[in-house]
Amino acid sequence: MSNFYNQTRAASSLMRRLKRSLINPTAVSRARCFTTAEGHRPSLVHKRSLDILHDPWFNKGTAFSMTERDRLDLRGLLPPNVMSSEQQIERFMVDLKRLEVQARDGPSDPNALAKWRILNRLHDRNETMYYKVLIANIEEYAPIVYTPTVGLVCQNYSGLFRRPRGMYFSAEDRGEMMSMVYNWPADQVDMIVVTDGSRILGLGDLGVQGIGIAIGKLDLYVAAAGINPQRVLPVMIDVGTNNEKLLKNPLYLGLQQHRLDGDEYIAVIDEFMEAVFTRWPNVIVQFEDFQSKWAFKLLQRYRNAHRMFNDDVQGTAGVAIAGLLGAVRAQGRPMIDFPKQKIVVAGAGSAGIGVVNAARKTMARMLGNTEHAFDSAKSQFWVVDANGLITDERENIDPDALPFARNTNEAGRQGLREGSSLVEVVRQVRPDVLLGLSGVGGLFSKEVLEALKGSTSAKPAIFAMSNPTKNAECTPEEAFSIVGDNIIFASGSPFRDVDLGNGQIGHSNQGNNMYLFPGIGLGTLLSGSRIISDGMLQAAAERLAAYITEDEVLKGMIFPPISKIRDITKEVAAAVVKEAVEEDLAEGYRDIDARELQKICQNEEEVLEYVENSMWSPEYPTLVYKRG
């Protein structure tokens, strides 16, 4: 694995300064399906006339040139004035800008859902333009297509549903999935994001309505990672819901039954996995928002045999590690001091346990990667769940949380016991970091934040990572006003920076797995790795951590702005490709075989170029009709 500690920021910025190279004809085609080659070569379509205008993959609306209108039997079906794509966007934005109220606070923006509707309608009729708008305005519209608004969309999905997007596999489809997958029109699928809707953000079981989160995540795959939108597939596996409110709603669109469980549940997921990997053997499957009960089990079940990962467990862990390392640097300490950090984590679900596992491994590696280092690193964590501090006295302890259960005697010496409240734990431990993945809005109450003032750290870090906005454990205003100006703050959903007065800004970082999952997926795709190893995930996290400069970190920025997400994703993907090659997992992608990939990986600039050239960009291709 690349040695993170030797990586310099200077090297990364040099890479970024590299001039964009011309498309390498031997590089992976970033062109759309049916496109014969890169960039300006035409795309072959098997439809004409209104069928084209009704196909969001090919529709250009008013931007169809006159020659194309003739070629595709479109003359007379559109107003005569041919628009450039810039003019089209200008016209579209008039509509959207009418609703212009600062969107970054999500649900507190009364127009968030209306904006989502306008964007969704564009998505339905012209994908190229949709992604052009999204990429150009990612900071403004990520909070609409992704957290927090996507949460609201999922909650209201049965009412909002108009046109289908993605695939639905339900418990009723048992025995049929292998043939159902052929109902999807694309012969190539690179990325699937699948959910069973059982834990959507911090909003609980939303059943079939959870498909919105898979759609939102894939929007970021296209916008940030440049995955071709014709090759993404959002999937909902509907095994029922335990949300009684939904079950009682006759307009609910999902199966009106309680969730399958046990072997029956696993059989459905197994069948789905077999079906998608049979039709698309090279696809990557991202598991999203599965309740913790299944998240870890399914990850263990599939991760050594399939190209898959669990974003909530592994993506979140990587983002948190990057943030935690940033917090150490922000304290003016060397990163190697990370193993000394005292970390209180509120939340022992898929995300919380994913984070403590990964943080423990990172600490152990820094301490020499011995068994002793691994064992002692666990003492840096205090994990609190709905029942308080987890100790070895806990009855029916979740096996995933077991390694982090505090020894009761030792807890006693600290003035703590099984079930101690969060405020007691913070008061006694005086942690460097308070990290929330509990899904409980306001959990970091005034009392808890007051207790954090006793932190032994010169600059304590508060990670209120639960989503959407109203589920954040605290707001940045609360954190800065109660704990003081000298803190680091990050939240899962976006908040505005805080004006601290005297020209000082309290930086509000967004600590969300969106910084990693697109690069993990893209890097895996471009390496052709058959699995996603711990090393690949670690390399991704390290690259994200290295993205922030020393200057930025000292100003309290531990994550880069969302506006840089495409560049960040490129770097993360490059790190993943390199790691896959180093671990001998890479089998190559399309016409780049494993040997060529190895050569590419000898030169950092070439890897970045390879990744960049493989990313789809939203430009209209010239369309040529060909009988299907």
Ligand SMILES: NC(=O)C1=CN([C@@H]2O[C@H](COP(=O)(O)OP(=O)(O)OC[C@H]3O[C@@H](n4cnc5c(N)ncnc54)[C@H](O)[C@@H]3O)[C@@H](O)[C@H]2O)C=CC1
């Ligand atoms: N920022 C990010 O990138 C990510 C954020 N998340 C967020 O993390 C949250 C949790 O996700 P999961 O772990 O999958 O959910 P989960 O439901 O599996 O786990 C929630 C945990 O919080 C604990 N909890 C509940 N009430 C508590 C309280 N009063 N005090 C302390 N702990 C309490 C529960 O006992 C449980 O251990 C969600 O809101 C989700 O949106 C998840 C993944 C990524």
Ligand SMILES: CC(=O)C(=O)O
């Ligand atoms: C961000 C994310 O994956 C979650 O809140 O579940």
Ligand SMILES: [Mg+2]
């Ligand atoms: Mg999630």
